[in-house]
Structure formats: C-alpha cells, structure tokens
Amino acid sequence: MPQPEGLLYSKEHEWAKFDGDVATVGITDYAQNSLGDIVYVELPRVGSAVAQFASIGVVESVKAVSDLFSPVGGEVVEDNATLEADPAAVNRDPYGAGWLYKVKVSDLAQRGLLMSAADYDAMVAATGT
Amino acid sequence: MPETPAKETRASEVTRLTNAVTSDVSTGDLRGSTQPAGQVPLIFETGETGRANRYFPNGRSLEEFLPAHVLRGALPLPDNSELEVVRHFTKLSQRTFSIDTGFYPLGSCTMKYNPKVNDAMANLPGFRDLHPFAPDELAQGALAVMYDLQSYLAELFGMAQFSLNPAAGAHAELAALLIAKAHFAKRGTSKERTTVIVPDTAHGTNPASAAMVGYKVVSLKSDARGRVGVEDLRAVLGPDTAVCMMTNPNTLGLFEDRIHEIAAAVHEAGGLMYYDGANANALMGNARPGDMGFDLMHLNLHKTFSIPHGGGGAGHGPVGVAEHLVEFLPTPVVTRRTGGEQPAYALDFERPASIGPMRSFWSNFAHAVRALTYILANGGEGLGEISRLAVLNANYLRVKLRDVLEIPYDEVCRHEFVASAQPLKRATGVRALDIAKALLDRGFHAPTIYFPLLVPECLMIEPTETESKETLDAFAATLRAIVEAARTDPESVTEAPVRTLVGRLDETRAARQPNLRWS
Amino acid sequence: MYTPHTQSDIEQMLETVGVPTLEALLRVPDAVALKRRLDLPEALPETLLVERLNAYALQNKALGHTSFLGAGAYRHYCPPVVGSLAMRGEFLTAYTPYQAEVSQGYLQAIYEWQTYVCLLTGLDIANASVYDGATALAEGAIMAVNATGRRAILVSKAVHPNYRAVLRTYAHGMELEVEELPLAADGTTDVAKLDAKLADKRFAAVALQSPNFFGAIDVPGAAARAALASSGTIPIAVVAEAMSLGALAPPAAWGAQIAVGEAQSFGVAVAYGGPYVGFIAAGTEHMRRIPGRLVGRTVDGEGRPAYTLTLQAREQHIRREKATSNICTNQAHCALIATIYLAALGASGLRRCATLNVERAHALAERVARVPGFTRAFSAPSFNEVAIEVPHGMTAGGVLAALQEKRILGGVDLGRWYPEFGRCMLTAATELTTDAEIEQLGRALEAIVAERKEAVRA
Ligand SMILES: Cc1ncc(COP(=O)(O)O)c(C=O)c1O
Secondary structure, three states, rough: OOOOOOOOOOOOOEEEEOOOOEEEEOOHHHHHHOOOOOOEEOOOOOOOOOOOOOEEEEEOOOEEEEEEEEOEEEEEEEEEEEEHOOOOOOHHOOOOOOOOOEEEEEEEEHHHHHHHHHHHHHHHHHHOO | OOOOOOOOOOOOOOOOOOOOOOOOOOOOHHHOOOOOOOOOOOHOOOOOOOOOOOOOOOOOOOHHHHOOOOOOOOOOOOOHHHHHHHHHHHHHHHHOOOOOOOOOOOOOOOOOOHHHHHHHHHHHHHHHOOOOOOHHHHOOHHHHHHHHHHHHHHHHHHOOEEEEEOOOOOHHHHHHHHHHHHHHHHOOOOOOEEEEEEEEEOOOOOHHHHHOOOOEEEEEOOOOOOOOOHHHHHHHHOOOEEEEEEOOOOOOOOHHHHHOHHHHHHHHHEEEEEEEEEOOOOOOOOHHHHHHOOOOEEEOHHHHHOOOOOOOOOOOOOOOEOHHHHHOOOOOEEEOOOOOOOOOEEEEEEOOOOOOOOOOOOOOOHHHHHHHHHHHHHHHHHHHHHHHHHHHHHHHHHHHOOOOOEEOOOOOOOOOOOEEOHHHHHOOOHHHHHHHHHHOOOOOOOOOOOOOOOOOOOEEEEEOOOOOOHHHHHHHHHHHHHHHHHHHHHHHHOOOOOOOOOEEEEEHHHHHHHOOOOO | OOOOOHHHHHHHHHHOOOOOOOOHHHHOOOEEOOOOOOOOOOOOHHHHHHHHHHHHHHHHHOOOHOOOOOOOOOOOOHHHHHHHHHOHHHHHHOOOOHHHOOOOHHHHHHHHHHHHHHHHOOOOOOOEEOOOOOHHHHHHHHHHHHHHOOOOEEEEOOOOOOHHHHHHHHHHOOEEEEEEEOOOOOOHHHHHHHHHHOOOOOOOEEEEEOOOOOOOOOOOOOOHHHHHHHOOEEEEEEEHHHHOOOOOOOOOOOOEEEEEEEEEOOOOOOOOOOOOOOEEEHHHHHHHOOOEEEEEEEEOOOEEEEEEOOOOOOHHHHHHHOOOOOOHHHHHHHHHHHHHEEEEEHHHHHHHHHHHHHHHHHHHHHOOOOOOOOEEEEOOOOOOOOEEOOOOOOOOOHHHHHHHHHOOOOEEEEHOOOOOHHOOEEEEOOOOOOHHHHHHHHHHHHHHHHHHHHHHOO
16 A cells, blocks of 8 residues: 655654654554554653664564664654554554654754655565565 | 464464364374363362361461451452362363373474483472471482582583573573673673674574673574574674574574584684573584583573473573683582592582572472483483484484475484475465464474574474384374365365364454453 | 384484484584593483482481471472372473463463462462562562663562572672662561662662561551652562461552562472472553563454463563563473462462461460570561570570481571571471471470580589
8 A cells, every 4th residue: 555645754664744843653554564463562751862763662463573763853742542552553543543652853854864655665665575 | 482473364264173174194192182172160260168178277367376457358269179179170281282192393392201200209208308498418319419410411511510500491591691791700801792692593582681681682694504604703703792602403403513613713702602502402412512612501401301391391401611610600509529438518609709599599409300310211322312313303304394395404404403384385375373283183283383583484393302203204294284285275274273172362362452360 | 211213213214314324413523523432320220210319319318307497498288189180291291382272271270370379469460480489589670670760679688588699690680789678676677768768769679578588577567658659669579488478468468569479388399499489470560571471361263262372572582682581481380280289278278278387386486485595586476487596605506506416407597698697597387387396396495405504514
C-alpha cells in the first residue's frame, strides 16, 4: 500500500508528522506488517530527551522484538497511553490510532534527513519483500 | 532451545480429526505415548475447605505465640484429599512429553536418556538430608563428591579447575564474565576491555550474560562455511576486546576447525577465550577445550552428563578456568588436603581475589551426585565412546534426511545438524514450524526450530547417542512422510497438530492479555 | 553407556555415512588434538557403582546427629506422595515446554505454581522460578533498577548474609551500589533513619527480610512505609523461609512491590545446598521486567483453554543483550515439587505446619533460656529460629563445637558473619523437632556449662 502523503519517513520504518515544532511519531504499515501481531510497545518516558535516529524503545510481537529508532530528536511531550491496553491499534491503524509518541523537535532541519512518501515507497519496493 | 518463528499462523480454521494423516508410517512403540484427552481442572478449582490431610498433630494456635498484627488473615489455598492430588498430578504428567515417553531430538539440548540409577543415588539419605551448614568434617562424603566431580571435569576438558557453584549454563556464563572482569581489573585494563565478541550462531544467553557484566556485545557473522572467519574476527579484535565467546562445535553442529588460529588471535589482542559447553556431548573424551586455547568455559551437566531437565530445570552449570584465572573462581571452592590418614576436604571461603558467591549455597549438589554417578558408570573410555556414538547418530540422520530437507552445511557434522525448510516453504508454503507441529502429531518431539538465527526456516536436530538405529530410521521416515504430505496436501501439515490435546495456541492473545495466574 | 548400538549397527551406520571409523567422524586439527590418554576412572557396573556412591554418602557423618541447623535451608516433613508424583519420568525428563501442544500438563503445573506464589505473597504475578533465594534477590534488585532508572540498592543487614553476598556479586558486574541498613537492638532492621537515607532518591530498592536472618519478624512500620512511598523506592520483601508464609502476614500487606525468596521448605530436600527454588512475585506494573519464564493461559484454535510460555520477548533467546535477565534453565522441577507439596497440605495443612514451627521454636527458646547463662539474643518475636546468646566467657563457636562432640548440630555461629555477635548462635526448630531433641539440647548445654565450671575450678 502506498504511504500517506504529508508524513516524513525514516530508513528504520518510522514516520513523523509535523505540526509546527511538534512531531507525532509512529511506525509504518510495512513495519507493522512485517512484525506481525504487536503485543507491546515500550515508549520513551514523557519529558525525556531523544536524539534523532537513536534507539528509544521497542515494539514486541509474540516472538520478536524490534528497536524503535526515533525519526526526530527533541523532548518527548506525550505518549499514546491507549497502546498499553490496545497494542493492536498499531497493526490496525499505524498512521492513526496507532501513533506512538510526540516530540517537541529541537531543530526543524532534522526534516532534511527524512524521506518523502515516494522515496520511502521506493526504498521498500527495492527491499523486495 | 527457543522457537522463534517470524509469524504464527492462526490455527482457528483447523478442522480437527477430519484430516487424518494419510502418509503415516508405523512407528510402533517408538512414539511418545498418546496423551489422554480432556481438560484437567486447576487444583484451585477442586477440593473443599476442610478436606484436609492429617500430616501433622494438632496443637496450640498461633495466637498463643505471636501478636495478631504479624499474622496473616485468610490463607486462600485449596484443600484436596491426597487421592485428588495424586489423580491431578498423574493426569498432568500424562499430558507431558518427555524423554521417557518418546524421541526428543531437540537441538542443542542433548535430550539423552537420564539413567534412573542417578536419581536413586542422589536420593541416598546421606546426600538428600545433609544440611549445607553441616561442618566440613561431617560432610566429607559430599565434599569428596564435589571434589572428584570437579577434578574429573578438569581432566576431561583440559581446564585447571572447575567450580560447581553456578546453577546452570547461563549462570556459569555470568560467573565466567565476572572472572574476566576481575582478571582485567587486576591488570588495570578493565576500563578499556569493554567488548565481548559473540558469533551470530551463539545462544541468546551469551549476549545476555555479557550485558549483565556491562560488556558491549559485538556480533560476528559466520562465514560461508558456517564458522567464525579468522579474518572477520581479526577485524573486530582490538584493545577493547575482553572476551570472545564460542560454542564448539557451534550451534550448526560444525566444528570450528580454525579454533587454534582464533584463540591465538584473541590472545594476541589480549582477550580471553570462553567456551560455551552446551555442545560438549560432541567431543567429550575426544578433544578438550583447554587444548584449543580456551581460558574459561562452562558445562551444562543437565545436557552432556545426563541430569534430567525436569521440565526446564534445575540444571547444573560448572564453570572451569585455566590456571591463571583460578584465583577468581566463585566461593566457596572445595579443597583437598592430603597428609593425614585420609584426605580432608573443605569449603574454602577465604579467597580474596574471588568474584564472590553466585548463589545461596555451594552447588546444585544433588545434580553433582548424578553427574558423578554418570561419570563412574561410563568411565573415561565410555565417555569418549558416548560422544563418538552421538556424532554417529547425528551423521546417520543427516545423510538419511539429505533428500528430504535441505541441509545447508552438508558435511560431516558433530552431535547435531541443521536442516532448512526454506525450499519447501517456497514450493508449498509449509514452514519449519508446521513440520515441527506435524511431528508432534506423529508421536515425536520437534527439533529446535528457528535457531540458530542465520539459517532460515531451520530445524536443528540432535538425536543423542542413546537412541537406536530403529528410532532414527522411524524418525527419518516420518519426516519424509511429512514432507511428502506437504507436497501433496500442504494443509494437512499446516493444520497440524490435530491429534494432540490442544491445537496451536493463540499466542498473540496470551501476550496481549496476559493471564499468568488463576483468580 | 546406555547406548543401544550393536557392532553391526555401527558398521551399517558408518557405511551409510560413508566414513570408515568412528574416530574419523571426530577428527580435529593436529594442533588441538588430544595428546595423551585421559586420566579418568574405569567404568563401573551398576552393582559396584551403587556401592561406590554409598561409600561417599556414608562419609557424611552429620546424619547421625540431632540437628538444629537452619539459616536458609530447612528440614521439613515431606509427605511421600510428593516425591512419588514429582519423580514420575514424564515430569523429570521433559525439557522446557517449548512445544505447548504436547506439554499442557507441565505448563498447567507451572501456572499453578505461579498462582500459589501469588496467593502466598499477596502479589499479582509470579514467574516460573529462578535459581534460588539469593539470585532471586539479585534479580529483584535488577528489576527495581530497571523500573526506576536508579543505580543503588539499600539492603538490611538482617538479610541472609549469603543473599547479600550474591547481591554484591551481581551488583559488581552491573556496577550498582549496594548499601546496608543497620540493625536495631531487638534484632530487627533499624529503619528509624530511613527517611533521611531515602531523601536523595538515589535508591532503586530497599530489601528487607522477614523472618529475618536472626529469625525475627521484621516488617517496616507505618513511618518507614511512608518514607518508602514518598521516595519512589521499591520495597522488596525477602522470604528465606517460605514456611513462614503459612502463618505470617504476606509481603504485600506491608507494601512490598516485589517479593523474592526461597521455597526449599516446600518439599525440596536440603541436599547440601541445592537444587532449591527461587521465586519472584511482583505487582502487575512490573510484568515486563520480571525475569525468566512465565506461563500464561490462553486458548487454542478451537477456543479450548490451554497454557503456553508467554511474554517471551523479555527473554534472552529473543532479546539477547537487551533481555531482562540471562536466565534460561531455571528450577522448574523444584517448583513442581513445591506445587505438589502445597496441593497435598492445602491451606489447613500448611497453616498447621507453620504453627508447629512457631510452637517448636518457642519450646526450644524456653528450654535453652532455662540453661544458666543462656538467653535469647533479641526480643523481637520470631518464627522458627532464635538467636541465642551463650554465657560470658564462652563463644558461640566453642559451644557449637562442644555440642558437636555430643552429636548435636546446635546451629550456626553468627560471628561468622557478624563479628559483634561472636557470642550468638542461630538455632532452628521445625515441625520435625521433637520434645526429646529439645531436651537433649538443653541437657547438653547444661553439661557444657557444668564442664566449664569444672575446668575453671581445676
Ligand atoms: C548453546 C547454549 N548455550 C547456553 C545455554 C544456556 O544454558 P542454561 O539453559 O543451562 O542456562 C544453552 C541452553 O539451552 C545452549 O544451548
């Protein structure tokens, strides 16, 4: 499925949606699909500082764990508390209800290091699967 | 050993019983016994309050001795009659696959026969009822058991000394890495020596143990021969190298035939060599880690030395070291003083350089008795022959399965080998997981699957030396039949198991809505 | 060798493999080949084997003695039904239940064990087991470190010295700080200054043992609990004598968020120190941080209830260097023994047994206190162990040695770990301790006092 427009993407299959200097972060449909049934998401603490592309948490499926690499750096201002009870939201609606956390971005120039939807699609297509 | 399929197929659409397995082979009593059907209620759902067993005399009440505020109120445990308890656990046992019920070719776990005489010896009152704080002079027999076992292990594996302190393999890995840390601290280099090198075929406990000692883990890719490439290793060695952890034969069942070069390179870089002894059944009595340049090692006595796994433990994981590391062994160390009429054995706690104790008491002693019994029953020659026959069995099965499944590293293996269902999956959609489940339907335990991680759709098969040619033939024939079924009627395999008590489980539900206790 | 191969099997199999000899299968490079014949014993037939092992066992002369040894390993009555069920080969020779469909029985037993631990500790969840009580404490401390992000642990000096030593071994590897809380005069932990200690919010956890190493019931009062709650420090309860859970208020009742301990008392032999069975229980909030195996209840494809290993993504085989712990093999079979033991005794049996422990220890303390010069070292109420102070001019070590001459193992010398208690010995009684044994101890101590008087006079 083609990626939604208006979002920026990382090589590690996360997306970021900017609203001023706050970015909402999630994982892509491709990522949720290859992970399978997600059972738990470990999110960064609200108030903590994250660096762009640093590992900040994990997504667990039944028998696999994947690191989450933050596509943006700054301060975590909110996390999606509903995922605790309903981690399946990440599978159902990765770009909506399955969002992970929000970051007050330290430097908007970080956007330059992310991909457009088209570039991300191309990257995924090149991976083959 | 873990089972890590990428993605589980839901088994909800399975129609049970209707798809009788067509190409079954008759394996007679070689298969695991059929498990009785039906649910067993939880022990908490049976019994009646007041249905008590009279094990103890009546007497005074707690309130006569202790103030009320320290006492507990309700004790919400069930009261069952002894017969109810007997039926309950007998039924649970009948619903448990074991070596005693059938062939258990679980790779890397060495599911060999566990001789009953070992259990009988561990249960001798002189061992069973001996308190750990019994004074040394009244515990000479137990200390002698420990001393003799650790000495035999040292000779068998070429180490200067073993300590029986750690409880299992992973626990011994932790002890060994603490020893390494102490070694570097003594040389003043523990700040620089920060990394542990772990091949990609390594068991998960290796990197997990390294992390518990604060080491950074460097993962090393295997080369085209499924082994550690000396050049690749050299590229990651440096002044930061603390330890290189190796399993030999590795978890592909392949002997690391350049081990002496590897050890030399690691030593040259100032690092230590660690031997993960989970696969010691492949070389015991025939070659020794000490001669290969290993400085540290562990054994899983619950694999190689026939200690029963007991459904996941207890194990016993002695840690062995070369001469220059003896001072760091965990406390207590069993010592032997000669000179008197009889040798005197003692627990030595006064070891200033020691990493300290790893556990409450001295060892998983009852298992030390079992392991010693096993060594004495087989003798040095016998132990060597055991390894040779374990390797023969694995190779025989490998050759028998050559035209059934892909054998990615098809050369003489040691005590185990890996097969891959990748081509079969491409052709039919049937995966290693499905083959494993189909084996359960046919009375065999499954091999270890999806480990080691570098072989896709992998089945890791370790028959052990205690299985007969007939059993191996039956197993090979069954696997062949399953693969044929995969080609003609793949659903009959992907829907397996259908003859077990329950079908494939909803593991997603188990993890999303964890229910970890009755309430 | 327990191998079924006939010579002709071996020949046929070698031929199939295409290798001439067994030795050829195991060939290694010359550089690492075995250089000599190994110096190991000859094989023994089973008749001689049994004799040999018996000879070792008979050297354990402690068995002919009356024993009051405890200190973390307890001699309790185990009904024969427990061993007869637990030693069934299906339980004994199963591996970790990775293939749930053929392991429902064992999985259910572990689920029952987890439930028993929850019911006994009052906490929400429990794991399948860890190695023993001491490693349970170390693993519990690591859970608290991961939960709080803090890197120091406060542990009471009244926690079993071996447990504290193991905690230090683990802490050294992880570069965690360990500090100790002092003792109060009554034999409990001095928590008067806890408030001040916790003020800088440096401690991930405070570990308290009850009954503590001296046998004293040792739970924090209201003030200490308030200090714990406001500092965000996780209270860890240590239970080294699980039998006490049948009588005393559970750890959750005083606010413990994590309970760790040793369940050897539930039917597991003392066996010179192992194998035993460590347990960890905790509040649900710690579910993803608890180490080791967990069994969960779910359903199969047809909706039938079934059990499986779950939340495995915490564990080393999936998370590798990021796992909650490195533990793989645990102490499942000892946990099974404990489960069967608890099922056999039931609530009424366990409570009765625990009550007898208290009663026997009481009788022991009373009898010993009637010996001139012997007193209880501490005033706090105790469970089944009492610390006894020997008369001035004697040492605990000296008294214990003199008792040993009279074939009595009177307990352990507290001076071994606490130099200030060189005149104290820790003495245990259980439901198996008889009036006659207590009287034997009392008379022996009286004789020792009398002999000493003689010696002083002479
Ligand atoms: C290769 C390897 N290393 C280490 C271990 C860990 O040993 P244990 O389970 O005794 O802790 C295992 C056990 O499965 C293993 O197969």
